[in-house]
Amino acid sequence: MRLSFLESVPEVDAKLKEPNTKDEAFEEAVKSAQEAAVPVLVY
Helix, strand or coil: CCCCCHCCCHHHHHCCCCCCCCCHHHHHHHHHHHHCCCCCCCC
């Protein structure tokens, strides 16, 4: 489900990927999550 605040900005909404709804092995889910994660630095 896409969040309404993201959908309110057409430039952002157009760049969102479709959600992954297929069943996958735990290892594949972990790999996908690791590839999607990024560090965030706050000062």
